[in-house]
Amino acid sequence: MSILLSLIYFTISISAAIRVIMTKRNPLAAALWLVTIWFAPYLGPLLYYLLGINRVKRKAIHLRRGIDHYRYPVLNQYQVDAHALREHGIPDHFKPLVKSVHNLTEQHLLAGNRIVPLFSGETAYSAMIAEITAAKQSIALMTYIFHADGIGEKFIAALRQAHVRGVEIRVLLDGVMAHLAQPSITQALRAANIPYALFNSPLLAHRVFFLNLRSHRKICVIDGRIGFTGGFNIHRDYWSPDPEKRVFQDTHFRLTGPIVTHLSNVFVDEWLYSSGETLRGDPWFSETPEFPETGSVLARGIAAGPDERWERLRGSYLTALNVATQSVRIMSPYFIPDEVLLAAIDDAINRQVAVDILIPESGSKVLLAATMGRINETLKHGARLWLCPPPFNHSKLMIVDDQWLLMGSGNWDERSLRLNYEFDVECYDSVLVENINNLFIAHQKAARQLTYEVYRHRPFHDRLFDGCARLLSPFL
Incomplete structure (x- = not known):
């Protein structure tokens, strides 16, 4: 019996080691995985098969096969290429950057955006809740951490009221952080009848191997026209009802103009992966050729993840x-x-x-x-x-x-x-x-x-x- 277990162990370890050598592009990471596999008997190969293999890429490609990313037919008028930078007051030495990021993302740089920085939790959360309260058609909210208490109570109350008004709502949470949050954010959303999904929940048997791949994105889109993104989670440590209390700091941004379409595209793709539901057209995207608030900023969304061809x-x-x-x-x-x-x-x-x-x-x-x-x-x-x-x-x-x-x-x-x-x-x-x-x-x-x-x-x-x-x- 011990000989059989040893043979199984060596077979699994050799298989894991070959996979590391063939797939890990970072030499240091590959070396550390090889050390873990061979010097932590049984545990090392198990850790590699749990955390070291990118299964999300295969799953994402399978889900998205045959489903084109939504593209606005009206965005052509906003697209800017590298040769037009001078017309917008941007020096020519940025041309290689414009071209490179275009090739990396397969997204055009877009003109006509207004982007307003929000420098504190009080400012950022108040702006987001105000737009949720005013939403008429849809709310798409994606965040890494969503605490159900503190500032989270205000978000849940605003989302509940929007749901009662008939606004379509989708909330997407990282699967690991949602389960770690106390009090339970999933219970709070269910109690408020707010539709939500979890990205790579480790409690689902078919997602347990995705434990190491997390969604760290923070995106909120209101009515397909107003967007928020940046560094803020919905986190109790960044807001306090006491204005004298020192809270953690971060920076968020309110976006209007065609750039909001890039936020929407990322949300609907990740919602598809997490829930299997396809969100297209109204109410998630504005179909009119004009945007109510535009500005002078050239902008482009960069959605990065382990399932993409380029880093x-x-x-x-x-x-x-x-x-x-x-x-x-x-x-x-x-x-x-x-x-x-x-x-x-x-x-x-x-x-x-x-x-x-x-x-x-x-x-x-x-x-x-x-x-x-x-x-x-x-x-x-x-x-x-x-x-x-x-x-x-x-x-x-x-x-x-x-x-x-x-x-x-x-x-x-x-x-x-x-x-x-x-x-x-x-x-x-x-x-x-x-x-x-x-x-x-x-x-x-x-x-x-x-x-x-x-x-x-x-x-x-x-x-x-x-x-x-x-x-x-x-x-x-």
Whole structure:
């Protein structure tokens, strides 16, 4: 019997190891999986088959076969190609970025958008609830975390009232985070008769192997015409009825104009995957050729995930770094770039581009240590790292040459780049970027700069911990 078990174990382990070698593109991740498989008997192969295989790609392709992404026939008038940038006041050196992101996303850059930043939980949540309250046809809400208490109570009340008015509602939650939330958000939505679905719920037998693939997107679309996206979850720590209480910080955006169609497309595709229901036409999309609120921002949605042919988020970061001529500003709560992204940052510094990176000093000590372990050589080359004091700042922003902004749900870590489903929006507009620059500079003034000299003189045990955390970064 023991010989038979050993044969089964070696067969499974060899099969897992071959699959790792043939499919894992990241050498470090592949090496760590091989070590786990061979040095954690029985548990290692089990962990790989549970967490290491991307089954979502096959499932998504199967579901979407024969179903075209919804495309507005009226969007042609808003499409902008790289050769028309000057007409919108955008310098020519951004042409490679426009072309690259178009090829990555298969989405056109769209003119005529109005994008308003929302800099606090009070501002963002109030704006979203106001639009939900005024909704006439439909509400599409997708979020990673939805707490049923605190600010979540106000959202549920507004959604319930909209449902009573006859508004079509769909709420899409990440399957893991929905089950971890207490009090239960699923029970609260059921009690309010609000239709919802879970993305890759681990409680479903056929989805248990998708445990490591999460939907981190935050999208809300009202009547197919008004959109919200950015970094805010519906999270109790970002809002308080007491205006004097210090709550966590983040940045969200209200979007109007043709860019809202990109948000809607992502929602209906992910709803199809999660529920099997196809949402097309009214009331989910506006069919009229004009949008009620338009502006001067050129924008494009970037939907990234492990089922896509290209690594869209990584490609956007890399090309933006490569076209920068003056400055790059990055704000991220989880900044653990890989060697390719670090090389692009170093190359920008070599071209005399000023690179400023702003991360929260509060939060997970392991994640902060992983950042330190990754970035210390880049600090030596000339990048400037700023540590923001509490409260925790969850904003995810990238600014290039005071003309281009990337905002949304994506972080600078392996989980966002390879495993999570993320949604970001690239924006070309100097006025919008100036507004975000002012936010960045305000946080920068309150932050503490960590120079390479300061890093080098940290205690040995701290630097050793940084190095150990860096080795774990593919799993963080």
